[in-house]
Amino acid sequence: MRLPSLVLLATLALPAMAQIPPDTLRREVDAQMPALEKTYLALHAAPELSRQEEKTSAFVAGELKRLGYDVTDHVGKYADGASAFGVVGLLKNGAGPTVLIRTDMDALPVTEETGLVYASKVRGKTPQGDDVGVMHACGHDVHMSAFLGVAAELAQHKKDWHGTVMMVGQPAEEVIQGAKAMMDDGLYTRFPRPNYVVGMHDFGNIPAGSVGISSGPMMASADSVTIVFHGAGAHGSQPQNSKDPIYMGAEFINLVQGVVSRQISPQSPGVITVGTFHAGTKNNIIPPEATLGLTIRSYDEATRQKLLDGIRNAANGVAVAYGLPADKMPTITHPEATEPTVNDAALTERVRKAAAAALGADKVLTQAAVMGSEDVGYLTDGYKIPMTFFRLGAGEPVSLASAAKAGKTLPDIHSPLFAPDYKPAIETGVVAMTAVAVSLLQ
Ligand SMILES: [Zn+2]
Ligand SMILES: [Zn+2]
Known part of the structure; x- marks a missing residue:
């Protein structure tokens, strides 16, 4: 008796939750993984420094176009007058809210020391003219891969949502200039003003497969x-x-x-x-x-x-x-x-629920704020648009657990040794962000 009633309840609950059934979503994302893995490895091998994301942004723009998005590139104007490599991809699907999903695209002046077969060997020039190693040491390649996976899911599931998806590829996050450059170039006048802004950032000390979500200030x-x-x-x-x-x-x-x-x-x-x-x-x-x-x-x-x-x-x-x-x-x-990165309380509750329904409640961790910083907050237009920015686990769970036992941590973002467990991280990112977007686009 217990089982049928639970099944009935679950069936009744689904339309109200407005989501793609978790099993279906997981199966589809699994099917996307070989392509997303290729994307990740290609991006990891070709990192570009802040304000130099020419090839990366062209790749992101091309992929969004291929998926049927209406794409504009070279969006953004820096304070010194230089133009930026911002990308905006729109997918309109009838009346409804506009949800902005953000990825960052730039890499760091770090020489990779992971020794991995796919490690970056790229060298670049800083604005001061110094020759430096370049590495996606902050995992923006993980973000872009997951972002493109989300774009594909949403394009494929238009019957499950209404409104407008606004995929934003932001340059120059590491120098805290890209989001402002895009806003200063009329991001919300040339394109729709979103009702919600969502984004995520990987962290090496959260196990891959989980996400960390907190309400209120999360970064300084x-x-x-x-x-x-x-x-x-x-x-x-x-x-x-x-x-x-x-x-x-x-x-x-x-x-x-x-x-x-x-x-x-x-x-x-x-x-x-x-x-x-x-x-x-x-x-x-x-x-x-x-x-x-x-x-x-x-x-x-x-x-x-x-x-x-x-x-x-x-x-x-x-x-x-x-x-x-x-x-x-x-x-x-x-x-x-x-400005500080502040998560809107009501939106964060909705994001948490959608992520928990898709990943399982035990995979949604509550995280304390950190004193690191981000420029994603500029996209809220002075906190007038609710935003939730969450953390994406990228630490290999077994190594993370044994490091914790020994009272240590794994090399995290910005380290030349940062090696995200990219497959489960990307997969979890696509599942969580797709579920979040669909739940908001109703
Ligand atoms: Zn960073
Ligand atoms: Zn970063």
Whole structure:
């Protein structure tokens, strides 16, 4: 008696859940895997640095076209006026919501050291002209492969959804410029404004086969700040004739940590890290200038502003305390900034349900926020469009479990040793994202 009633309940529940039956979806994605594996290996072997994604974006655009999407490429304009390699693929299917599904496309200046037979041997040139190894060390090749698998599923299942699918291939994520470049090029005026934004990012320390979903802030804002202390140079034996910028920089480094410990609420975390400190040419010369490079992280705008104000006050305060005149105050610039990645609570609940129905509830993990950052938040147009960005497990489950037993972790994203368990990761990504998209496109 128990079994038939459960079957009946499951049958009744399906139309309300608005999804492709999980077994069907899994079978179809299995059938796609040989092609997606080829895609992954081809992308992994041909990584391109941020803002240089010419061939990668052409490949993504070509695949979307082949699947029947209406594709526009070269979408995006950077702040310096250069055009970007953004790709937009639209699939319209009657009245209904528009769902934007985002992948990033760029690789990192990292020389791969995995020793895998399919390891990248590519070298590239940075904007500074340095010759560097290039590797998909952040797994954007996993994202693109899964993204194309999702595009294929949605094209094949038009009877199961209505509305518009907007597949967005974003360049230059690693330098936090691509999403903004696409928005600045009229992403939501030239193309439909989405009702929902969804995306995913692989992580080496979540087992492949699972996804991690959390509501609220999941990644931090990131601000780069550069501070130049202007002093007065002198012979190293005559400090009385100098205004020593190294001394000011050192005082500043200590003072600025008080901003985190004394000026913001312990309930709203923040990070201030001084990552570079350059000054001087010789042991016995007090230089005229010192330059410090900082990164600042937080999860909310109020904390972020307090941190930025605190840095300014600390830098100026050190200079004032040392007797520098008003025209010798430090020069403070803010060359890079991105907002925190914040998942909309209601949308995240829907995403979680759809992913759990497709993968099984035990494969949907709740994840704590991290202080890493992303520029996907720009696509929410100032948080006006609900977004959910989730994590895609990419760690080989057995190695991950034995590493955990030994109190270790596996090499994760941005490591030259990062080796995602790409087959189950891509398969899980396609299943989860297709189920999420279909559930929203009703
Ligand atoms: Zn990255
Ligand atoms: Zn990444």
